[in-house]
Amino acid sequence: MDTKIILTEKEMPTQWYNIQADLPEPLPPIRHPGTKEPTRLPPPLFARALDEQEFSTERHIDIPEELQEIYKLWRPTPLHRALRLEKALDTPAHIYYKYEGVSPAGSHKLNTSVAQAYYAKKEGCKRLATETGAGQWGSALAMGCAFFGLECKVYMVKVSYHQKPYRRILMETFGATVVPSPSEDTGIGRKILSEDPNSTGSLGIAISEACEDAGSREDSLYSLGSVVNHVLLHQTIVGQEAMKQLEKADVYPDMIVGCIGGGSNFAGVFLPFVKDKISGKKPNMQIIAVEPQACPTVTKGPYTWDFGDVAGMAPIVLMYTLGHSFVPPPVHAGGLRYHGMAPIICHLVKLGFVEARAVYQIPTFEAAVQFARAEGIIPAPEPAHAIRVVIDEALKCKQSGEKKNILLALSGHGHFDLGAYEQYLSGKLEDFEYPKEKVEEALKELPEVPA
Amino acid sequence: MDTKIILTEKEMPTQWYNIQADLPEPLPPIRHPGTKEPTRLPPPLFARALDEQEFSTERHIDIPEELQEIYKLWRPTPLHRALRLEKALDTPAHIYYKYEGVSPAGSHKLNTSVAQAYYAKKEGCKRLATETGAGQWGSALAMGCAFFGLECKVYMVKVSYHQKPYRRILMETFGATVVPSPSEDTGIGRKILSEDPNSTGSLGIAISEACEDAGSREDSLYSLGSVVNHVLLHQTIVGQEAMKQLEKADVYPDMIVGCIGGGSNFAGVFLPFVKDKISGKKPNMQIIAVEPQACPTVTKGPYTWDFGDVAGMAPIVLMYTLGHSFVPPPVHAGGLRYHGMAPIICHLVKLGFVEARAVYQIPTFEAAVQFARAEGIIPAPEPAHAIRVVIDEALKCKQSGEKKNILLALSGHGHFDLGAYEQYLSGKLEDFEYPKEKVEEALKELPEVPA
Numbered sequence: 001m002d003t004k005i006i007l008t009e010k011e012m013p014t015q016w017y018n019i020q021a022d023l024p025e026p027l028p029p030i031r032h033p034g035t036k037e038p039t040r041l042p043p044p045l046f047a048r049a050l051d052e053q054e055f056s057t058e059r060h061i062d063i064p065e066e067l068q069e070i071y072k073l074w075r076p077t078p079l080h081r082a083l084r085l086e087k088a089l090d091t092p093a094h095i096y097y098k099y100e101g102v103s104p105a106g107s108h109k110l111n112t113s114v115a116q117a118y119y120a121k122k123e124g125c126k127r128l129a130t131e132t133g134a135g136q137w138g139s140a141l142a143m144g145c146a147f148f149g150l151e152c153k154v155y156m157v158k159v160s161y162h163q164k165p166y167r168r169i170l171m172e173t174f175g176a177t178v179v180p181s182p183s184e185d186t187g188i189g190r191k192i193l194s195e196d197p198n199s200t201g202s203l204g205i206a207i208s209e210a211c212e213d214a215g216s217r218e219d220s221l222y223s224l225g226s227v228v229n230h231v232l233l234h235q236t237i238v239g240q241e242a243m244k245q246l247e248k249a250d251v252y253p254d255m256i257v258g259c260i261g262g263g264s265n266f267a268g269v270f271l272p273f274v275k276d277k278i279s280g281k282k283p284n285m286q287i288i289a290v291e292p293q294a295c296p297t298v299t300k301g302p303y304t305w306d307f308g309d310v311a312g313m314a315p316i317v318l319m320y321t322l323g324h325s326f327v328p329p330p331v332h333a334g335g336l337r338y339h340g341m342a343p344i345i346c347h348l349v350k351l352g353f354v355e356a357r358a359v360y361q362i363p364t365f366e367a368a369v370q371f372a373r374a375e376g377i378i379p380a381p382e383p384a385h386a387i388r389v390v391i392d393e394a395l396k397c398k399q400s401g402e403k404k405n406i407l408l409a410l411s412g413h414g415h416f417d418l419g420a421y422e423q424y425l426s427g428k429l430e431d432f433e434y435p436k437e438k439v440e441e442a443l444k445e446l447p448e449v450p451a
Numbered sequence: 452m453d454t455k456i457i458l459t460e461k462e463m464p465t466q467w468y469n470i471q472a473d474l475p476e477p478l479p480p481i482r483h484p485g486t487k488e489p490t491r492l493p494p495p496l497f498a499r500a501l502d503e504q505e506f507s508t509e510r511h512i513d514i515p516e517e518l519q520e521i522y523k524l525w526r527p528t529p530l531h532r533a534l535r536l537e538k539a540l541d542t543p544a545h546i547y548y549k550y551e552g553v554s555p556a557g558s559h560k561l562n563t564s565v566a567q568a569y570y571a572k573k574e575g576c577k578r579l580a581t582e583t584g585a586g587q588w589g590s591a592l593a594m595g596c597a598f599f600g601l602e603c604k605v606y607m608v609k610v611s612y613h614q615k616p617y618r619r620i621l622m623e624t625f626g627a628t629v630v631p632s633p634s635e636d637t638g639i640g641r642k643i644l645s646e647d648p649n650s651t652g653s654l655g656i657a658i659s660e661a662c663e664d665a666g667s668r669e670d671s672l673y674s675l676g677s678v679v680n681h682v683l684l685h686q687t688i689v690g691q692e693a694m695k696q697l698e699k700a701d702v703y704p705d706m707i708v709g710c711i712g713g714g715s716n717f718a719g720v721f722l723p724f725v726k727d728k729i730s731g732k733k734p735n736m737q738i739i740a741v742e743p744q745a746c747p748t749v750t751k752g753p754y755t756w757d758f759g760d761v762a763g764m765a766p767i768v769l770m771y772t773l774g775h776s777f778v779p780p781p782v783h784a785g786g787l788r789y790h791g792m793a794p795i796i797c798h799l800v801k802l803g804f805v806e807a808r809a810v811y812q813i814p815t816f817e818a819a820v821q822f823a824r825a826e827g828i829i830p831a832p833e834p835a836h837a838i839r840v841v842i843d844e845a846l847k848c849k850q851s852g853e854k855k856n857i858l859l860a861l862s863g864h865g866h867f868d869l870g871a872y873e874q875y876l877s878g879k880l881e882d883f884e885y886p887k888e889k890v891e892e893a894l895k896e897l898p899e900v901p902a
Contacts, residue, residue, distance in 0.1 A: 002460050003523035009453050072454035073535075073827050084524075084598075102553055104827030106866070146824045147535075166617070169869040172876055173823055372624055373597045376524050376555030415557070415866040418620040425623055 003083060005245040007076035013244075014063055017236040019267075019344060020229070021059035022275040027229070027347055031316040033307060036449050039315060045214055045222040047119040053230040061233065063115075070114045070147055074103045075237070079245035082408075085374040086394070093397035094251070095390060097408040098242040098269060101377065107412030108265045109140035109225055112234035116223045117144035127151035127220040129213040131181065131206030133261070134160050134334030134382065135167025136412055137225030142176035152176035153220075155183060155209040158201035160334040167416045181206040188212055188311045202327045203262075203338045208311035215313075226262025227308060227342045235268025242407065243272050251405050253285065255393060258409030259385040260289040260298065260356070261335040263342030265411035266386075270354070271344075273407075277353050287354045288393075289345065290385045292364075294432035295328035297321060297341045298349055298356035300439070305449040306340060316447050319346040323442025329432035331361050332420035333381040339442070359388045360431045365424035367391050368414070380412040381420055454534060456696040458527035464695075465514055468687040470795060471680070472510035473726040478680070478798055482767040484758060487900050490766060496665055496673040498570040504681040512684065514566075521565045521598055525554045526688070530696035533859075536825040537845070544848035546841060547702070548859040549693040549720060552828065558863030559716045560591035560676055563685035567674045568595035578602035578671040580664040582632065582657030584712070585611050585785030585833065586618025587863055588676030593627035603627035604671075606634060606660040609652035611785040618867045632657040639663055639762045653778045654713075654789045659762035666764075677713025678759060678793045686719025693858065694723050702856050704736065706844060709860030710836040711740040711749065711807070712786040714793030716862035717837075721805070722795075724858075728804050738805045739844075740796065741836045743815075745883035746779035748772060748792045749800055749807035751890070756900040757791060767898050770797040774893025780883035782812050783871035784832040790893070810839045811882045816875035818842050819865070831863040832871055 020027060029038035041051040053061060063071070082095040100108035120128055128150055132138030138154040145152035154176050161168060161180035168178045181201045182189040186209040192199055199205070207224075214222035224231055246252065256273060258266030266289055276282040291297060298320045306321040308314035321340045322328075328337040348354040361381075368384035370391065371377070379387060390408045397404050414421065423429040471478060480489035492502040504512060514522070533546040551559035571579055579601055583589030589605040596603035605627050612619060612631035619629045632652045633640040637660040643650055650656070658675075665673035675682055697703065707724060709717030717740055727733040742748060749771045757772040759765035772791045773779075779788040799805040812832075819835035821842065822828070830838055841859045848855050865872065874880040 003520065004460065006457060006459065008457065009455065069454065069534075073531075080524075083520075104829070110827075143827055147827070165873075166866070166869040169873045169876070170829065170866075173820060173829060173869070173872050175824065369624060373626065376561075376594055376598070378555070378621065378624060415617070415621075418617040418624070421624050422616075422620045425620070 001081065004078040004080050005248050006078050007241060007244060009072050011244060012068065012071065012076050013237050013240040014068060015060040016063060016233045017240055017272045018056055018059055018061055018233055019271045019275065020057045022278055024278055024351065027343060028318040031449060033312050033314060033316055036316065036447065045211060047123050047125065047221055049119040050116065050230045053233055054228060064118065067115055067118045076241050077102050079242055082375055085371060088370065088374045089391065089394050089398065091394040091398045092401060092403045093394040093406055094403065095394060095406045095408060096246065097410040098238060099377065099410045100238060101410065101413035105136065105140040105143050106415060107136040107140065107380065108235060108238055108268060109137045110143060111237055111268070112225065112231045112264065113140035113144035114147060115234045117148040117150055120221050121148040121150060125150065125219065125221045127153065128223045129153045129210045129220055130223040130225065131155045131203060131210045133157050133203045133337060135164050135416060136335060138176065138178065139167060139170045141223055142171040142174035145176065146174040153213060154178045155181035155206040157181055157203060157206050157334055158199065159330045163419055164416050181209050183209060186212045200330050202310065204310035204324055207309040208313055211309065211313050226264040227340065229344060231264045232267040232271065232342055232344055235264045236271050238268040239270060239272035242269060252282065253407040254404040255286040255288065256407045257288045257290065257386045257390050259336060259382045260291050260341060260345060261338050261382060263345040266409050267342060267345055269409040274348060274353055288389055289354055289356045290389045291356060291358050292331050292333055292336050292385060293358045293360045293434055294331045295322065295337050296358040296434055297339065299358045300434060302443065303346060303350055304446060306446055308340060316449060317343045319343050320349065322439045323445060325445050326439055326442035329435060331432060332417060333385060335382045336385065357389055359385050362429055362431050364388045365421065365429060378414040379410060380414040381417050383409065383411045452532065455529040455531050456699050457529050458692060458695060460523050462695060463519065463522065463527050464688050464691040465519060466511040467514060467684045468691055468723045469507055469510055469512055469684055470722045470726065471508045473729055475729055475802065478794060479769040482900060484763050484765060484767055487767065487898065496662060498574050498576065498672055500570040501567065501681045504684055505679060515569065518566055518569050527692045528553050530693055533826055536822060539821065539825045540842065540845050540849065542845040542849045543852060543854045544845040544857055545854065546845060546857045546859060547697065548861040549689060550828065550861045551689060552861065552864035556587065556591040556594050557866060558587040558591065558831065559686060559689055559719060560588045561594060562688055563676065563682045563715065564591035564595035565598060566685045568599040568601055571672050572599040572601060576601065576670065576672045578604065579674045580604045580661045580671050581674040581676065582606045582654060582661045584608050584654045584788055586615050586867060587786060589627065589629065590618055590621045592674055593622040593625035596627065597625040604664060605629045606632035606657040608632055608654060608657050608785055609650065610781045614870055615867050632660050634660060637663045651781050653761065655761035655775055658760040659764055662760065662764050677715040678791065680795060682715045683718040683722065683793055683795050686715045687722050689719040690721060690723035693720060703733065704858040705855040706737040706739065707858045708739045708741065708837045708841050710787060710833045711742050711792060711796060712789050712833060714796040717860050718793060718796055720860040725799060725804055739840055740805055740807045741840045742807060742809050743782050743784055743787050743836060744809045744811045744885055745782045746773065746788050747809040747885055748790065750809045751885060753894065754797060754801055755897060757897055759791060767900060768794045770794050771800065773890045774896060776896050777890055777893035780886060782883060783868060784836060786833045787836065808840055810836050813880055813882050815839045816872065816880060829865040830861060831865040832868050834860065834862045
């Protein structure tokens with residue numbers, strides 16, 4: 001029995017998989033934040049190629065060769081069988097994990113950042129601006145920009161900026177400029193700081209700042225690390241690899257589990273599989289998206305039209321949302337502190353192909369430490385949420401005697417999140433209940449959209 | 452052209468390579484610190500299997516199957532061709548790097564820590580004690596102990612304990628107890644603190660503390676992360692993999708470059724190759740060991756008998772040394788701050804098969820940042836020393852037009868060393884000259900050994 005299933009560089013997928021070709025109902029449109037009418041991606045912000053990908057219904061989209069060469073710096077990534085964790089749990093379940101932490105950025109985020117830097121460069125752009133939560137996306141974009149010779153400006157959610165200084169230095173090592181968000185560098189940042197100088201920030205605020213930055217400069221484009229269709233598209237290289245790897249072991253997953261913040265890591269893994277559920281080939285496959293109790297977008301939020309960002313500058317999309325003005329409690333999984341969710345994931349949840357669960361922070365870290373001591377890998381707090389559910393499901397299999405094949409999306413390592421581990425180990429970590437009243441308040445501010 | 456050359460788990464070496472079978476002259480004995488007479492490893496400190504390996508002249512030693520299964524958590528590791536770095540340098544040289552940073556401990560150290568935990572457990576030991584510099588060895592032993600259910604106590608060099616808190620938390624996540632060295636937990640620690648309460652510590656001091664700890668407890672053994680023969684033996688899995696990988700590309704290296712602190716990382720890579728230089732098959736292959744100017748053991752120290760530790764409790768070995776009481780300046784490459792050097796490496800240097808160079812800290816970080824921006828990987832400060840020399844040699848190839856094949860031992864990533872990168876990027880890093888007078892002072896305290 002191999003511990004890892006690996007692919008050669010020649011076996012690496014050369015196309016991305018586009019779920020839009022296989023949806024039973026097309027995605028709803030996205031709407032202009034001002035006119036509220038259906039729109040493309042805002043043209044001064046995004047590269048044209050990304051806008052085309054955003055709305056494409058082609059099933060397969062070629063990965064440019066120059067980009068494939070960059071992917072080969074770390075791809076294909078390994079698929080591990082968690083033999084030691086299975087043994088520790090004494091479960092008949094087989095647990096596989098697709099590990100994106102071997103990327104130099106330490107997570108899946110590099111899969112799209114290099115693609116976005118490639119297209120920006122190709123279209124004559126000199127500089128990218130973006131936001132980052134826990135810092136994984138910012139690190140990834142800093143590297144992508146370094147690989148293609150672009151400047152990079154990162155607005156980092158303030159709570160993470162201070163919790164994770166090493167992430168900032170990592171970005172700076174790759175030549176990026178990093179500021180805590182809300183910052184004094186943008187109008188929206190200055191406005192929020194004037195109202196609440198102690199704001200811990202949020203992904204939504206940071207998105208608004210980065211959009212304002214890129215929108216106000218001719219040499220710059222904006223770059224998004226999650227949520228939108230083209231980002232999820234780029235991440236499908238992960239799930240396609242995992243599918244090839246499982247095929248080598250003659251395995252098809254009964255259950256796929258991943259964490260969702262904006263949704264791109266998990267979508268990257270499950271989208272190539274969900275088409276078999278849509279087509280009826282694998283009707284019983286479970287696809288479980290895991291989110292924090294502190295920010296339970298899909299499990300608690302309504303499915304409705306809302307802005308993608310706090311300031312109302314980003315398009316309005318149909319999604320599960322806690323309200324664009326909602327600022328979640330400062331859980332350590334900064335990458336899961338987003339008020340909304342990728343429209344593709346929301347659409348698939350609404351259609352019944354994907355289910356969602358919410359877990360608390362402390363049992364999540366408990367699962368992460370158990371995983372680390374068995375498998376050696378310290379997971380980032382975000383995928384630790386998925387590990388919590390995988391362990392719970394594997395223990396259910398122990399009760400029922402079922403030999404389920406479980407595929408875990410292990411999106412990154414926690415080498416820059418050890419402050420959170422220290423809090424957990426010293427008993428100082430706190431759990432946050434679902435802030436129901438704050439969400440109800442935020443949901444009063446949803447935009448009105450024409451029928 | 453593949454960016455990475457990979458091996459399957461089935462291609463992983465199943466034996467370690469023992470250079471003692473192929474040395475033109477046998478290694479000098481090691482001597483008891485008290486009697487000064489030739490001795491085995493101190494029996495209350497080391498597992499019997501390790502003592503056997505220490506003096507074995509068998510060419511190949513089987514890797515136990517249970518241990519092979521643990522190795523497969525992360526091995527075989529990739530061999531990269533540094534295509535982007537070559538392009539950035541505009542060099543005709545081909546640069547390959549064997550990357551041990553994909554191990555969950557982030558470095559090569561795990562190769563021997565799991566072996567040592569395995570043998571300790573097998574011989575009924577309950578607890579291992581050790582020292583650590585930059586924290587890589589301590590992290591590796593903490594993981595090894597977690598995998599085999601042993602307790603772990605780590606004496607961490609004080610300067611690193613404070614510079615690298617994340618390394619400490621990493622060890623604690625795996626259940627280890629970590630104290631800054633010199634500590635109040637041992638006699639030698641208390642003695643040093645009473646003489647110099649501000650001592651920044653050194654690997655030598657920490658070794659003494661860990662030896663005293665293990666020697667004074669029935670349930671404990673001591674565990675060494677470098678220097679001794681059995682550690683270098685365990686690391687040869689790295690060089691054997693690299694050799695297989697280069698064979699797949701039909702390449703034999705003209706030059707192998709690695710950093711040396713205790714010597715195990717570099718020895719692990721070059722030992723399987725150096726036998727071809729000893730046998731005369733590859734007489735012109737250059738093997739270059741790189742050390743910091745602040746602690747230039749091989750380039751500046753005499754080849755003489757000295758204690759392996761500060762307190763004079765460890766065996767006396769024939770090696771290049773700066774004197775066992777020498778405390779090097781606090782360079783960020785904590786793993787290179789050792790007064791001595793692996794006897795196997797010293798023997799091969801003395802016989803003319805290995806050469807040594809010393810480099811400064813600032814140009815080392817300059818090379819590290821250049822490497823990171825090209826290849827994506829942030830190197831640990833230790834192997835960054837080797838990267839400095841590889842870049843210099845590749846630029847010489849540009850001048851001469853030579854197409855050398857250069858193999859770099861990239862022993863680990865720098866995710867826990869970003870404080871040092873921040874100092875470099877902000878211009879606050881300082882270079883340390885060779886502290887000649889302190890060395891001369893320390894060399895007055897060499898032990899006298901019978902002829």
